[in-house]
Amino acid sequence: xxxxxxxxxxxKDRTGIVADITGAIYELGGDLADLNQSTLGGYLTMILxxxxxxxxxxxxxxxxxxxxxxxTTLDVVAREITPAPSSEDSELPRKTxxxxxxxxxxxxxxxxxxxxxxxxxxxxxDLATTIMGDTYTMVLQLDLSRVESIAxxxxxxDIYAHEEELQVVxxxxxxxxxxxxxxx
Amino acid sequence: xxxxxxxxxxxxxxxxxxxxxxxxxxxINLLDCRASSIGQTCRNIEERISERAGKxxxxxxxxSRKLGIPVVNKRISITPISLVGAGFNRDDFVALAKSLDRAxxxxxxxxLGGFSAQVEKGMTxxxxxxxxxxxxxxxxxxxxxxxxxxxxSQKGINMDALAMLGPTIKDIAEQTADQGGFGAAKxxxxxxxxxxxxxxxxxxxxxxxADTVLNVGVSGPGVIARSLEKLITxxxxxxxxLKLDEIAEQIKQTTFRVTRCGELVGxxxxxxxxxxxxxxxLSLAPTPTVGDxxxxxxxxxxxxxxxxxxxxxxxxxxxxxxKKGGIFASKTVGGLSGxxxxxxxxxxxxxxxxxxxxxxxxxxxxxxxCSVGIDMVAIPGxxxxxxxxxxxxxxxxxxxxxxxxxxxxxxxxxGKEVGDSISFGGLFGASPIMPVRNVGKSSRFIxxxxxIPAPVHxxxx
Numbered sequence: 001x002x003x004x005x006x007x008x009x010x011x012k013d014r015t016g017i018v019a020d021i022t023g024a025i026y027e028l029g030g031d032l033a034d035l036n037q038s039t040l041g042g043y044l045t046m047i048l049x050x051x052x053x054x055x056x057x058x059x060x061x062x063x064x065x066x067x068x069x070x071x072t073t074l075d076v077v078a079r080e081i082t083p084a085p086s087s088e089d090s091e092l093p094r095k096t097x098x099x100x101x102x103x104x105x106x107x108x109x110x111x112x113x114x115x116x117x118x119x120x121x122x123x124x125x126d127l128a129t130t131i132m133g134d135t136y137t138m139v140l141q142l143d144l145s146r147v148e149s150i151a152x153x154x155x156x157x158d159i160y161a162h163e164e165e166l167q168v169v170x171x172x173x174x175x176x177x178x179x180x181x182x183x184x
Numbered sequence: 185x186x187x188x189x190x191x192x193x194x195x196x197x198x199x200x201x202x203x204x205x206x207x208x209x210x211x212i213n214l215l216d217c218r219a220s221s222i223g224q225t226c227r228n229i230e231e232r233i234s235e236r237a238g239k240x241x242x243x244x245x246x247x248s249r250k251l252g253i254p255v256v257n258k259r260i261s262i263t264p265i266s267l268v269g270a271g272f273n274r275d276d277f278v279a280l281a282k283s284l285d286r287a288x289x290x291x292x293x294x295x296l297g298g299f300s301a302q303v304e305k306g307m308t309x310x311x312x313x314x315x316x317x318x319x320x321x322x323x324x325x326x327x328x329x330x331x332x333x334x335x336x337s338q339k340g341i342n343m344d345a346l347a348m349l350g351p352t353i354k355d356i357a358e359q360t361a362d363q364g365g366f367g368a369a370k371x372x373x374x375x376x377x378x379x380x381x382x383x384x385x386x387x388x389x390x391x392x393x394a395d396t397v398l399n400v401g402v403s404g405p406g407v408i409a410r411s412l413e414k415l416i417t418x419x420x421x422x423x424x425x426l427k428l429d430e431i432a433e434q435i436k437q438t439t440f441r442v443t444r445c446g447e448l449v450g451x452x453x454x455x456x457x458x459x460x461x462x463x464x465x466l467s468l469a470p471t472p473t474v475g476d477x478x479x480x481x482x483x484x485x486x487x488x489x490x491x492x493x494x495x496x497x498x499x500x501x502x503x504x505x506x507k508k509g510g511i512f513a514s515k516t517v518g519g520l521s522g523x524x525x526x527x528x529x530x531x532x533x534x535x536x537x538x539x540x541x542x543x544x545x546x547x548x549x550x551x552x553x554c555s556v557g558i559d560m561v562a563i564p565g566x567x568x569x570x571x572x573x574x575x576x577x578x579x580x581x582x583x584x585x586x587x588x589x590x591x592x593x594x595x596x597x598x599g600k601e602v603g604d605s606i607s608f609g610g611l612f613g614a615s616p617i618m619p620v621r622n623v624g625k626s627s628r629f630i631x632x633x634x635x636i637p638a639p640v641h642x643x644x645x
Contacts, residue, residue: 100195126185137192141185151249169195171252178448179197179441180190
């Protein structure tokens with residue numbers, strides 16, 4: 001019997017973090033299934049799926065990582081997952097949209113837009129933000145599969161943008177795919 | 185997710201740089217609408233257009249909203265009317281024009297092209313009746329656009345038809361004198377006319393096509409202009425300066441993105457309507473809107489006055505780079521697919537005419553290396569028919585010898601001379617009257633008639 005674990009790691013970015021973490025998994029006889037990492041402002045965060053023998057616990061994995069002689073603090077969360085996750089559909093949903101917003105930087109912008117999405121049953125698949133001078137830009141990849149009327153969402157979005165003094169544009173993902181990728 | 189900078193660049197193309205799908209044009213075959221009476225033929229035509237294009241405009245609007253990219257015009261092109269109306273007379277053709285007008289209004293398209301004939305080898309009796317109907321047809325109809333193909337690289341130039349057309353164009357303008365001669369803005373004379381061009385006024389549904397087809401015209405002179413400005417600015421402080429081949433590459437890559445938008449819209453509309461997708465015409469078609477000009481691109485690329493030496497070379501590079509980028513972007517490229525220089529529709533070109541920088545002769549030279557031809561050029565109303573025919577003859581010869589499509593759309597504005605201006609408003613734009621030199625000196629040439637034979641390189645059997 002095997003144990004599936006989901007593991008999350010955060011650390012100040014340095015060379016060797018991936019080697020350290022995957023090394024610990026390997027030494028415990030674990031099998032790494034999938035991994036995703038990103039960096040922001042000099043910090044790295046990773047999320048991994050791994051399968052271990054029954055005898056290995058999340059606590060054991062945390063201990064193993066703590067024992068690494070790391071120049072940076074490695075913040076680790078490890079949890080067992082039951083049942084095993086089904087294989088994800090790698091295709092994006094048909095109603096994938098890209099929303100872009102721009103406006104003067106202030107508190108609450110991401111909270112505001114993510115709440116809007118929640119109220120309209122829109123799932124945020126991915127999100128990236130940048131600041132240039134005073135302008136805060138958000139790019140969101142959204143799943144509108146559960147939205148009944150996209151026209152209504154657009155009207156509500158127009159009102160929201162006007163109230164919040166933001167420029168908001170909502171366009172289907174296909175448009176960005178075809179203008180930036182070679183296979184159509 | 186795609187990179188944020190790529191996403192934002194695409195958004196900016198549409199929101200700020202005037203990228204849009206300029207037209208989605210549905211081509212409809214009308215050959216089997218011919219009935220034994222003109223009344224029944226008109227009824228058949230109106231029924232056919234209503235049936236095929238009933239959901240056309242709403243589908244375009246739906247796809248436009250879904251993708252978030254504007255589809256500016258929804259138009260229809262039909263089988264050249266002289267074929268549909270074979271055996272009919274002049275008055276019948278006027279009735280057909282009114283019928284097409286009604287049909288266009290029902291399906292809510294703003295322009296319907298194809299009131300046309302193809303006479304590059306010779307004219308039938310029907311073709312002559314069609315030509316005679318043009319002034320009244322274009323006066324009595326609002327949305328109908330007309331064209332005629334009088335030359336081809338295969339067959340030469342039909343000089344009999346040509347001789348008729350100069351006076352006919354004057355007549356068309358005079359019959360619409362109350363609108364500044366606007367009728368002439370709805371009539372184009374072609375050499376090597378394509379059967380799948382989605383742009384007006386020269387769109388037709390060629391006989392080589394299937395029953396119904398959807399063609400898309402994208403456009404984006406503003407996008408190209410802005411992307412070139414960004415490139416130039418970013419390289420200003422570089423040690424190794426920017427070179428023309430890098431500029432050409434930038435145009436090519438930007439055209440790729442523009443063409444892709446058009447292809448996406450076109451394919452989605454055709455899927456929903458169940459109509460086959462024809463071609464993307466990736467032409468750079470300007471509008472009078474500021475920032476949507478081909479002339480501006482020429483400025484950015486290095487001539488201070490449009491028409492100055494270098495204008496032709498720059499246009500050649502632009503036209504070629506646009507074609508290359510577009511060809512890779514689309515599965516089927518067709519129509520005209522190049523840079524347009526329609527004087528009245530491009531505020532920078534119109535301004536160049538007013539300042540005396542751009543003359544008819546230089547414009548003619550530029551048409552050798554780009555699409556369309558002497559397009560939307562307002563000339564004095566006093567220019568005689570034979571001179572107009574001779575201007576057309578020159579442009580036809582350019583197209584015939586160089587194996588390309590060329591066309592002429594001249595508007596002899598009744599009552600106006602050099603120093604005056606004319607404005608048609610909307611997409612048709614405005615410009616000062618362009619001087620025509622050597623007026624009244626070509627009548628003996630036009631007087632011959634007959635045919636200018638096909639050039640030697642046409643014999644490829």
